Amino acid sequence: MRLFSRQIDSLPDDQITFGYDLFSRNVFGNNLKQLVLNVEDPMVILLDAPWGSGKTTFLKMWMNNLKTSDINCIYFDAFENDYCGDAFSALAGEIVSAIDNDKKELKNSIIDCASDVAMALIKSGTRYAIKKTSLGILDNEAIDEISDSISTFSDESSSILASFVKERIKNRNKDKLSFENFRTILKSLPDKIYGENSKKPIVIIIDELDRCRPYFSMEIIECIKHFFSIDRVHFVLSMHTQQLESSIGKIYGIHEPQRYLEKFYNIKVSFPEDERPYDSNISIYLKSLMKDMPDDSEGGLHSKHVMSDIDDMSRLHNLSFRTVERIATNLALLYASTTGQFIRITPLVSVLVTMRTIAPQLYKKASQKKLKYDEVESFAKFYQWTNANRYDPDNAANWWKFCLMQNPPEETADYGRHIVKYSIHRENIVPAICSFIDQLRLLNI
Numbered sequence: 396m397r398l399f400s401r402q403i404d405s406l407p408d409d410q411i412t413f414g415y416d417l418f419s420r421n422v423f424g425n426n427l428k429q430l431v432l433n434v435e436d437p438m439v440i441l442l443d444a445p446w447g448s449g450k451t452t453f454l455k456m457w458m459n460n461l462k463t464s465d466i467n468c469i470y471f472d473a474f475e476n477d478y479c480g481d482a483f484s485a486l487a488g489e490i491v492s493a494i495d496n497d498k499k500e501l502k503n504s505i506i507d508c509a510s511d512v513a514m515a516l517i518k519s520g521t522r523y524a525i526k527k528t529s530l531g532i533l534d535n536e537a538i539d540e541i542s543d544s545i546s547t548f549s550d551e552s553s554s555i556l557a558s559f560v561k562e563r564i565k566n567r568n569k570d571k572l573s574f575e576n577f578r579t580i581l582k583s584l585p586d587k588i589y590g591e592n593s594k595k596p597i598v599i600i601i602d603e604l605d606r607c608r609p610y611f612s613m614e615i616i617e618c619i620k621h622f623f624s625i626d627r628v629h630f631v632l633s634m635h636t637q638q639l640e641s642s643i644g645k646i647y648g649i650h651e652p653q654r655y656l657e658k659f660y661n662i663k664v665s666f667p668e669d670e671r672p673y674d675s676n677i678s679i680y681l682k683s684l685m686k687d688m689p690d691d692s693e694g695g696l697h698s699k700h701v702m703s704d705i706d707d708m709s710r711l712h713n714l715s716f717r718t719v720e721r722i723a724t725n726l727a728l729l730y731a732s733t734t735g736q737f738i739r740i741t742p743l744v745s746v747l748v749t750m751r752t753i754a755p756q757l758y759k760k761a762s763q764k765k766l767k768y769d770e771v772e773s774f775a776k777f778y779q780w781t782n783a784n785r786y787d788p789d790n791a792a793n794w795w796k797f798c799l800m801q802n803p804p805e806e807t808a809d810y811g812r813h814i815v816k817y818s819i820h821r822e823n824i825v826p827a828i829c830s831f832i833d834q835l836r837l838l839n840i
Contacts (some may be wrong), residue, residue, distance in 0.1 A: 447715030
């Protein structure tokens, strides 16, 4: 018995292959592979997909697919490196660590050049210098205050600042040389790794950009454009573009953040549209989750019917795989903690476990006997269900009418016989099911 689905992400990275691909994204992956193989110009490819849509899993599968063709691939988790605050050093360090130890001279050359660039960046302005010398302790508001206070410096302080500016001007050529040296050593990287006669690229995957602080995300993207734009070195950036655009619009005060972001990538791709009402990606994912579902005391029949309803509601609400998994986990907890001793009315259970996850305020009303039928119908969209082949949508809707309406319709007249074994009045059924769902009070599920 498992409460939580088996996470493919728990496997070692080199074992996450398209053999685990539930959604036939290997075709999309092969097309993307051909693109990076056939283009020599440096590319920044943006993989745009919402949170919880499987970007990380796909990219790890794709990375291992590239490796089967002896393509050198580097995976950089931006969110895991967000703490360091220095995008350039973090990214350069990841590239260095990916180079084989038998290429010590190449490694040392990149480290030396990258160190010069990092030092130049640290010295390249008051704001950046303050941020770095404070080791990230000062936030941007504090930095603004310090920067603004420069105008009130004493003559002595102003003189120190003037000397600093003069020194920066004098060292400008030195800094430019550091940048050029770094690009030069990077240009040699594909030949050093594959040999001079090879045309194979190096692919650098940058994942989880939309989970980082926007400042760090933009620093990474800007670093790629300014320092890593090298022939046969391709970047694939994974993010939910709309989320990042919204953040940079607010932080930088940019009126059209979409156009601003477009300056930093060449190609934008997304997963193929899933327009199938039957055997959709959500349906396939739910079937995979059912394999780990705890015993429902009915040989799997009850969980199968409930998951079918969840399938419809997930499609109608356009839920992510991650959200669907949370709903399935609530159902698994219900089965695991009740050993079958709860009110098993399928359309009530399916709607409530879904509502608990994505509409908690409605769910709270349900548990307090304050929920109205119109609210349920608006949420569940019974008459748009396509998987209800075991009963028509009227049956699902009628169960909710029977439980919530003061005067339920005539067609529900015999529903009462189904609840005799539970010894409960119809108006108490929904709160009773909520109490079973809530008995573990796992609020983070």
